[in-house]
Amino acid sequence: MASQTPTRIVIIGATSAIAQEVAKLYAVQGARLFCVARDESKVMAVAADLRARGAEEVAVYVADLLMRDVHANIVEQSRTFLGTIDCVIIAHGVLPDQHTLDHDVDATIASFMVNAVSVISFAHRYADVLEEQGSGTLVGISSVAGDRGRASNYAYGAAKAAVTTFFSGLNVRLRQKGVYVLTVKPGPVDTPMTRGITLPLMVPPRVVASDIVRAVARRTMVLYTPGVWRFIMALVRAIPEFIFVKLTKF
Amino acid sequence: MAKRYESWGRFPDAQPSTVVDLAWTQDLELPSLSSPILAYGKGRSYGDVCLNSDGTLVAMEQCARILDFDRENGVVTAEAGISIQDLLRVIVPHGWFVPVTPGTKYVTLGGAVANDVHGKNHHRVGTFGCHVRALTLHRTDGTVYVCTPSQHADVFAATIGGMGLTGIITTVTVALLPIASRMIDEESIKARSLREVIELTMASDHDWDYTVSWIDVLASGSSLGKGLVLRGNFSTVSDGTLQATWNEPLLRIPFQGPAWLLSKPTIALFNTVWYGKQFGRMHRRHIDLEPFFYPLDAVERWNILYGSRGMLQYQCVVPLDGGEDAMRRILSTMQAGGISSFLAVLKMFGAARSPGIMSFPRPGLTLTLDMPIGGKRMFDALDRCDEIVHEMGGRIYPAKDARVNGAMFRAMYADELAQFRPLIDPGMSSTFWRRVSEE
Ligand SMILES: Cc1cc2nc3c(=O)[nH]c(=O)nc-3n(C[C@H](O)[C@H](O)[C@H](O)COP(=O)(O)OP(=O)(O)OC[C@H]3O[C@@H](n4cnc5c(N)ncnc54)[C@H](O)[C@@H]3O)c2cc1C
Numbered sequence: 289m290a291s292q293t294p295t296r297i298v299i300i301g302a303t304s305a306i307a308q309e310v311a312k313l314y315a316v317q318g319a320r321l322f323c324v325a326r327d328e329s330k331v332m333a334v335a336a337d338l339r340a341r342g343a344e345e346v347a348v349y350v351a352d353l354l355m356r357d358v359h360a361n362i363v364e365q366s367r368t369f370l371g372t373i374d375c376v377i378i379a380h381g382v383l384p385d386q387h388t389l390d391h392d393v394d395a396t397i398a399s400f401m402v403n404a405v406s407v408i409s410f411a412h413r414y415a416d417v418l419e420e421q422g423s424g425t426l427v428g429i430s431s432v433a434g435d436r437g438r439a440s441n442y443a444y445g446a447a448k449a450a451v452t453t454f455f456s457g458l459n460v461r462l463r464q465k466g467v468y469v470l471t472v473k474p475g476p477v478d479t480p481m482t483r484g485i486t487l488p489l490m491v492p493p494r495v496v497a498s499d500i501v502r503a504v505a506r507r508t509m510v511l512y513t514p515g516v517w518r519f520i521m522a523l524v525r526a527i528p529e530f531i532f533v534k535l536t537k538f
Numbered sequence: 539m540a541k542r543y544e545s546w547g548r549f550p551d552a553q554p555s556t557v558v559d560l561a562w563t564q565d566l567e568l569p570s571l572s573s574p575i576l577a578y579g580k581g582r583s584y585g586d587v588c589l590n591s592d593g594t595l596v597a598m599e600q601c602a603r604i605l606d607f608d609r610e611n612g613v614v615t616a617e618a619g620i621s622i623q624d625l626l627r628v629i630v631p632h633g634w635f636v637p638v639t640p641g642t643k644y645v646t647l648g649g650a651v652a653n654d655v656h657g658k659n660h661h662r663v664g665t666f667g668c669h670v671r672a673l674t675l676h677r678t679d680g681t682v683y684v685c686t687p688s689q690h691a692d693v694f695a696a697t698i699g700g701m702g703l704t705g706i707i708t709t710v711t712v713a714l715l716p717i718a719s720r721m722i723d724e725e726s727i728k729a730r731s732l733r734e735v736i737e738l739t740m741a742s743d744h745d746w747d748y749t750v751s752w753i754d755v756l757a758s759g760s761s762l763g764k765g766l767v768l769r770g771n772f773s774t775v776s777d778g779t780l781q782a783t784w785n786e787p788l789l790r791i792p793f794q795g796p797a798w799l800l801s802k803p804t805i806a807l808f809n810t811v812w813y814g815k816q817f818g819r820m821h822r823r824h825i826d827l828e829p830f831f832y833p834l835d836a837v838e839r840w841n842i843l844y845g846s847r848g849m850l851q852y853q854c855v856v857p858l859d860g861g862e863d864a865m866r867r868i869l870s871t872m873q874a875g876g877i878s879s880f881l882a883v884l885k886m887f888g889a890a891r892s893p894g895i896m897s898f899p900r901p902g903l904t905l906t907l908d909m910p911i912g913g914k915r916m917f918d919a920l921d922r923c924d925e926i927v928h929e930m931g932g933r934i935y936p937a938k939d940a941r942v943n944g945a946m947f948r949a950m951y952a953d954e955l956a957q958f959r960p961l962i963d964p965g966m967s968s969t970f971w972r973r974v975s976e977e
Contacts, residue, residue, distance in 0.1 A: 330564055333617075336605045340604035340605070340607035340628060341604065
């Protein structure tokens with residue numbers, strides 16, 4: 289088998305905490321990276337950092353990822369910059385406050401547009417590119433929250449469930465075509481998104497990132513990180529709904 | 539469970555009322571935070587300079603991006619929360635090292651500037667601040683300064699060694715040291731007395747870039763101050779080691795030690811074994827930079843071995859003239875006060891003058907001791923040590939302090955404080971500053 293360390297990488301949502309850490313790990317190995325994010329000065333800082341750490345070259349594309357009309361152009365530009373694409377990491381998302389969303393349909397739908405619709409739009413487009421290439425890895429950052437709806441974060445969870453299911457389908461579709469699909473399901477990660485919330489088994493993004501890099505190299509299909517979540521979520525999924533509703537803690 | 543913000547000595551306990559865990563320097567909005575405000579790096583200061591009881595702490599550790607690395611000329615600009623550890627992983631493979639490093643690599647650039655840290659090469663190159671080319675500083679009134687030795691030079695001078703009181707540093711530009719190898723040629727020489735330690739140090743400073751001595755504080759009489767003089771130079775042979783991988787800490791201390799663990803008898807035993815382990819008078823080694831510069835980093839969180847009471851570190855500097863006698867008096871005063879210390883370090887500071895107004899180092903001898911927190915007898919003995927230091931025209935190091943009497947501190951830094959006070963940002967403060975700055 290050829291070297292499995294991807295060297296030409298697209299990162300959508302490059303300023304997210306997990307994406308930054310993954311990008312650093314690849315930069316050290318001399319990768320060429322195409323970084324997409326919304327905030328120009330932040331993504332420029334990330335790109336500078338990746339260059340200093342050893343990235344061969346880094347290109348930046350600033351865009352509001354909700355605007356689906358730019359997606360095609362992003363895909364196009366990244367192909368021009370990278371030539372063959374080894375790996376696409378789709379990492380953007382928002383963690384809205386569920387209590388606010390409970391009484392706000394528009395905000396609920398808006399969060400779904402970011403966390404599900406725009407992710408699926410990128411996944412779909414890049415799946416087609418990789419399929420045409422007959423190679424590459426597509427990585428989606430989903431969440432354990434997508435494994436079961438909970439009162440505390442079901443809007444976020446529902447979007448992640450959509451992502452998980454979409455990636456699972458892509459995986460089946462593309463396995464025979466030389467394309468690898470990895471769905472990442474982190475537990476709570478200590479990121480700016482979760483600041484102020486302290487949850488059990490919270491890990492820093494760096495830990496999640498090294499799990500992701502290892503999973504890409506091993507062509508894992510579904511990654512729970514940290515690994516205990518695989519067992520926890522298996523249990524959580526197995527609880528019948530009539531009991532689950534009584535577990536108010538969830 | 540909320541994260542606790544501690545200093546390395548874990549004394550005093552001074553929790554902030556608000557913590558801003560800053561992810562992006564772009565998001566820093568100082569005017570919207572409530573005063574008093576203080577930046578927090580990695581909490582490797584021993585005392586309370588990094589603490590802000592009931593105030594706002596801005597935790598900088600996530601702002602750790604390298605914004606520019608000039609590999610040809612060895613100049614790096616990075617966000618202030620990056621650790622020396624992280625920076626070394628990037629620069630060493632390209633043949634560069636930090637110009638000055640403290641005894642741990644777990645410090646941030648911001649912390650290195652704010653305490654104007656020194657290393658074993660002070661006699662050669664001065665403090666960290668001597669190598670800083672530029673700083674970005676955010677003030678609580680919303681202004682942002684880019685300062686250099688010539689631009690906003692007064693703010694620059696106040697910020698180096700300014701203990702975080704002039705604002706929040708968001709980026710630091712520093713000139714690096716070229717190296718050909720990761721390896722150090724080290725010599726360690728047994729010295730039978732304080733006099734010998736000092737003589738050997740003076741003799742070494744000419745040919746050795748890095749010198750430091752370890753002293754057995756419990757030895758008394760004619761062997762008072764006996765110890766090991768360590769000296770080293772980076773190997774100049776391009777031996778291909780620059781690409782070597784880094785070690786993770788060997789051990790992490792999982793929980794607090796009981797009180798007896800680091801008490802007088804165990805410390806005496808440690809010191810005897812340590813001094814005795816070297817049989818010959820001189821010992822040569824060719825060792826990696828990690829064990830040379832950062833022997834303590836091999837054990838993560840070793841500070842909690844001191845137990846729940848925590849520990850203190852005492853560091854002072856006195857002029858060379860009369861310095862030996864002063865060191866002797868300080869060591870005897872500590873012994874009389876029942877203070878036992880593991881790590882007593884003696885070093886000679888050179889003449890290089892830092893741009894920092896409040897910068898601690900002055901030419902002369904500097905002594906550093908760790909000690910478990912004791913009772914009133916210990917604190918009284920340290921007060922007496924302060925008097926000896928002050929009488930000699932010396933001073934103590936705020937980065938290590940948790941107990942100095944305010945009037946004593948103000949006397950030690952009288953001229954400097956007069957220059958420094960007008961440049962402080964009135965919205966910034968620390969537990970240390972409130973303790974020492976006012977009547
Ligand atoms: C094992 C060990 C060995 C040591 N050896 C040495 C040594 O050899 N020489 C030496 O000089 N020191 C030494 N020290 C002390 C240490 O180098 C200093 O205390 C250093 O400042 C700690 O850096 P930090 O990032 O942890 O900062 P902190 O301790 O968190 O903060 C230190 C000060 O810097 C300020 N600060 C931090 N970041 C910023 C910022 N971004 N903007 C403005 N202000 C900021 C804080 O407000 C505070 O006043 C040692 C410490 C340990 C634990």
